[in-house]
Amino acid sequence: MRKVFLSAIHWHHSRTLVVQDRPMHIDALYAGKPAPFGPRGAPSSIRKTPRDSLTVYTHGTAEDEQGNKKLHGGPEKVLHHFSLASYATLREHFPEVDFARGSIGENLTVPGMHDDAIYIGDVWQLGEVQVQVSAPRAPCNKISHRYGVKNLDRFVGSAGITGWYYRVITPGQIKVGDAVRRLSRETDTVSVQALMRCVYNKTDTESARRYAQLAVLDDEWREKCERVASRQT
Numbered sequence: 001m002r003k004v005f006l007s008a009i010h011w012h013h014s015r016t017l018v019v020q021d022r023p024m025h026i027d028a029l030y031a032g033k034p035a036p037f038g039p040r041g042a043p044s045s046i047r048k049t050p051r052d053s054l055t056v057y058t059h060g061t062a063e064d065e066q067g068n069k070k071l072h073g074g075p076e077k078v079l080h081h082f083s084l085a086s087y088a089t090l091r092e093h094f095p096e097v098d099f100a101r102g103s104i105g106e107n108l109t110v111p112g113m114h115d116d117a118i119y120i121g122d123v124w125q126l127g128e129v130q131v132q133v134s135a136p137r138a139p140c141n142k143i144s145h146r147y148g149v150k151n152l153d154r155f156v157g158s159a160g161i162t163g164w165y166y167r168v169i170t171p172g173q174i175k176v177g178d179a180v181r182r183l184s185r186e187t188d189t190v191s192v193q194a195l196m197r198c199v200y201n202k203t204d205t206e207s208a209r210r211y212a213q214l215a216v217l218d219d220e221w222r223e224k225c226e227r228v229a230s231r232q233t
Contacts (some may be wrong), residue, residue, distance in 0.1 A: 146163055
């Protein structure tokens with residue numbers, strides 16, 4: 001019997017599933033240590049190097065550290081996943097810039113996974129590690145400094161191609177080449193891309209009001225949606 005893998009599409013109120021014929025695997029893993037970065041020399045780990053494996057705990061990984069622990073890391077932001085397709089979008093809009101894989105600060109890439117098809121609350125199996133999508137990555141000016149492109153962080157946020165964070169359900173080790181599969185999806189949820197665009201662009205008050213009611217959102221992103229919903233149109 002042929003094994004199939006599941007993915008899905010945009011905002012929904014039921015468990016809409018699409019059969020995916022091609023299995024998915026971890027393409028690359030990255031980790032880094034804090035180092036002076038940007039015009040002020042603030043500590044940052046946005047520059048990471050390839051790793052064959054990562055040891056994943058519920059509070060972080062053994063190999064990766066954060067420069068600013070107030071904004072990065074912790075149990076809600078253990079791993080940052082960035083889409084390979086988003087690198088293609090960046091190259092299309094900024095062809096003069098070298099957007100190398102692993103250069104935006106992510107911990108892993110998996111071909112076939114993108115912000116518009118990943119939903120808050122999705123539970124995924126990454127090798128022996130089980131994770132849950134917790135929130136989009138909120139873009140900061142370090143992205144602009146990383147590539148020397150003014151306001152690149154604003155483009156990434158507005159386009160909804162920030163990538164997403166995982167919280168860890170089952171710790172363990174993940175390795176390059178490990179199989180990736182989705183285990184479950186919440187009934188009422190929103191895609192990472194739709195949520196990011198709504199909060200960042202601040203124009204869709206109706207969607208923001210709807211998203212703010214989702215139980216799957218954490219307090220931080222619920223409050224962001226509530227602020228957008230309260231704006232005068």
